[in-house]
Amino acid sequence: MPSLFSKALNGVSVKHCKNTASSAAVRMPVPDKVVIPMIQHMGAPCEPVVKVKDTVTVGQLLGDTDAFLSAPIHSSVSGTVTAIEDFITPGGDKCKSVVITTDKLQTPCPDLAPPVVNSREDLIKAVRACGLVGLGGAGFPTHIKLSPKNLDQVDTLVINGAECEPYITCDMRLMLERTASIVEGIKVVxxxxxxxxxxxxxxxxxxxxxxxxTEAVSGMENVRVLTMKALYPRGAEKVIIYEATGRVVEEGKLPADAGVIAMNVATISKLADYLQTGMPLVEKMLTVDGGSVAEPKNIIAPIGTSIRDMIEFCGGYKSEPKKLLMGGPMMGISVYSDDFPLLKNNNAILAFDEEQCRPVKETACIRCGRCLRACPFDLAPAAMDKAYHMGNVDKLRELKVNLCMECGCCSYVCPAHRELAMYNKLGKRLLREAK
Ligand code: SF4
Ligand code: SF4
Structure with missing residues (x-):
């Protein structure tokens, strides 16, 4: 087995905290306003195709681009465009956003209709038109994922229902509540x-x-459910591909190079829904949880809804939040304001209270080696930490910091509380800047 994956089936045992596992998803009322950023995917931002004072309907195109790596963005509400303004994403990218004051009528766009799909080309075209991106967190445009250059060598579809991040339960609810859509999406792909x-x-x-x-696919000869050990980060793309197929996605390669297309359960379910209804990706099922949230639950919200409105729908704050996360505690992004809007690839909003964010003091590395043992990719987090702090770009390159998926296992086990995953992230940036 190549060394990159010699420990891929290891992982760290994190507290699951799946508090909302039995909470069926509830659709929240349409908020007064949504803010829809023109980048919600990996790749180039879209350009707005609407202007201030335009009336818009649900599913209407708001932004698009000719760039190869991108995906169109649609209105999640009906109402009036009240501003087109600069927006800084939680990841620090700058783009335009379309601000819409809603009319609460949710009038669907009259041009929408289920696409006619009779070929692979039709399917790819439909997937792009839908604005579908990886809904498990990555935000990679799905039409590109479904168009690998070596399609003749791809033979396996891997569906990711691992949901290994603590707290998040929306994919599990989706597998219970939208089982038929997931199966239909699998059949189509x-x-x-x-x-x-x-x-x-x-x-x-x-x-x-x-x-x-298992019951839903029982009559399907070539489809099987794989029960995986509940060890973080089983849901990481390369890890689940390895566990499901035994194949390694080599350094610098894509899943298709290993003969695999990997999709999250939410992505495949949305694909099936779009083919049936013609409604593009305009809403999201997600988990709202954390010690500061009065009534944690799974909700369905229009894209562009503010964190504040979603938490308000969950009973509001029961204590002052000390940390707001978009995503899970291991890989989520911390945001400084609950003004931030729901994006296509958000699968959780977590508002942690003081108890959950007790500050820990980072101390010097004691060379215990726990981070080495925890890394699923056999990287050397302690050495990368040192190289980053010394600004040693050559060493970072030699240690392959670019392979780090920022899963956080190393930081989680470090007794010195070193922010190893964050240093790797910054180390990768250093490498990019050096180029
Ligand atoms: S964050 Fe990077 S270095 Fe740390 S365990 Fe995950 S992959 Fe390995
Ligand atoms: S786990 Fe922390 S203390 Fe131990 S070797 Fe890694 S960085 Fe050093």
Missing amino acids: MKYLELGSCVIGIESNKPEAIAAM
Whole structure:
């Protein structure tokens, strides 16, 4: 087995904290205002195609671009465009955003209709038109993922239902509540991409989801459910591909190079819904949780809804939040304001209270080696930490900091509380700048 993956099936045992596992998703009322940024995906930002004072409807195109790596963005509400203004994403990218004051009528765009799909080309075109991106967090445009150059060598679809981040339960709810959509999406992708088999990977701490999906695919010869050990980060793309197929996505390569297309359960479910209804990606199911939230639950919210409005729908704050996260505690992004809007690839909002954010003092590395043992990719976090702090770009390159997926396992186990994943992130930036 190549060394990159010699420990891929290890992981760290994190507290699951799946408090909302039994909370069926509830659709929240349409907020007064949404803010829809023109970048919600990996790749180039869209340019707004609407202007201030335009009336818009649900599913209407708001922004698009000719850039290869991008995905169009649609209105999640009906109402009036009240501003087009600069927006800084939680990741620090700058783009325009379309601000819409809603009319609460949710009038659908009259041009919408289910796409006609009779070929792979039709499917790819439809997926792009829908604005679909990886909904598990990565935000990679799905139409590009479904168009690998070596499609003739791709034979397996891997569906990611691991949901290994603590607190988040929306994918599990989706597997219970939208089982048929997931199965339909699998059928469509396997048919038009001529894939011979499909593996649905789910962690063992979701027995209900495993049972529901197993029953739903019981008549499908080439589709199976794989129960995975509940160890973080089983849901990382390279890790689940390895566990599901035994294949390694080598350094600098894509899943397709290993003969695999990997999709999250939410992405495949939305694909099926779009083919049936013609409604693009305009809303999201997500988990709202954390010690500061009065009534944690799974909700369905229009894209562009502010964190504040979503938390308000969950009973409001019961204590002052000390940390707001978009995503899970291991890989989520910390934001400084609850003004931030829901983006396509957000799967959780966590508002942690004082108890959950007790500050810990970072101390010097004691060379215990725990971070080395924890890294699923056999990287050397302590050495990368040192190289980053010395500004040693050559060493960072030699240590392959660019392979770090920022899963946070190393930081989690470090007794000196070193922010190793963050230093790797900054180290990668240093490498990019050096180029
Ligand atoms: S954050 Fe990077 S270095 Fe740390 S365990 Fe994950 S992959 Fe390894
Ligand atoms: S886990 Fe922390 S203390 Fe131990 S070797 Fe790694 S960086 Fe040093």
